[in-house]
Amino acid sequence: MRGLVFDAGDLLYFRAERGAKFKAFLAELGMTLDPQHSEKKKAAEFQAYRGQISHSEYREAIVRLYNITQPELIERGKQALIDDDANVVFFEGVAETLLKLKAQGYLLGIVTDTANSLSAKLNWFERGGFGHVWDSIISSMDIGVRKPDPSIYQAALRQLGLSPSQAVFVGHRNYELEGARAVGMTTIAFNYDPDAQADCYIAQFCELVDAVAKV
Structure with a gap:
């Protein structure tokens, strides 16, 4: 070989604490992870894994599942997802x-x-x-x-x-x-x-x- x-x-x-940063971000807004979003999250993941949408678009799609529309909050949510992924x-x-x-x-x-x-x-x-x-x-x-x-x-x-x-x-x-x-x-x-x-x-x-x- x-x-x-x-x-x-x-x-x-x-990842020992999978999703911890994003959960904390949602908690600040009075929200929790919603399992009802899992299929839509998987669909976005499917597209991202194949390069059909960008890294940034994928994370924004996840944040928007929670009806978050303010640009500043979207960016904070995306950063929380980035930090979660990096916590290896x-x-x-x-x-x-x-x-x-x-x-x-x-x-x-x-x-x-x-x-x-x-x-x-x-x-x-x-x-x-x-x-x-x-x-x-x-x-x-x-x-x-x-x-x-x-x-x-x-x-x-x-x-x-x-x-x-x-x-x-x-x-x-x-x-x-x-x-x-x-x-x-x-x-x-x-x-x-x-x-x-x-x-x-x-x-x-x-x-x-x-x-x-x-x-």
Whole structure:
């Protein structure tokens, strides 16, 4: 193997206080999160993940679900959503493991379904001490498709200059692991869902170094 391609959310990091800033913003206005908005939120997310609307438009759409129309309040709500997204906690051993893999000569890439800009994600990774390790980052917003569409994996492989047989995909959801397998990549699962099917499973992120050497 010459390279590894990673999912990002709930694989490299998680959010311990999901939505806390936006909840606090709504509380100031005497409101709470409304589950009745979930379908409309998902619809906006669907568009954002495919690059059909911008990061800013996506967040404004969420704020406007609460009938907020004042420009100043819209901007405050959008900033609360940005702050929530940036409040990431990295899994134990992520930075050390990625740095070790990079030092061993592996090419490293990310394939992420996201409504966040790549610059924002890179800022999070810089805080974690590994923003500089990536040879490829493919975003669903930029390419217009989400996993498990084969083209998103193939885009990462092209940027890395690798064939599918030369790369491992590291993920946690079954659909993304299946998508990687369908294009010919070996798969490793971490923090995985109960139904996840992979070639190899690891319980700790630090186990990845040994696992990739064996697959």
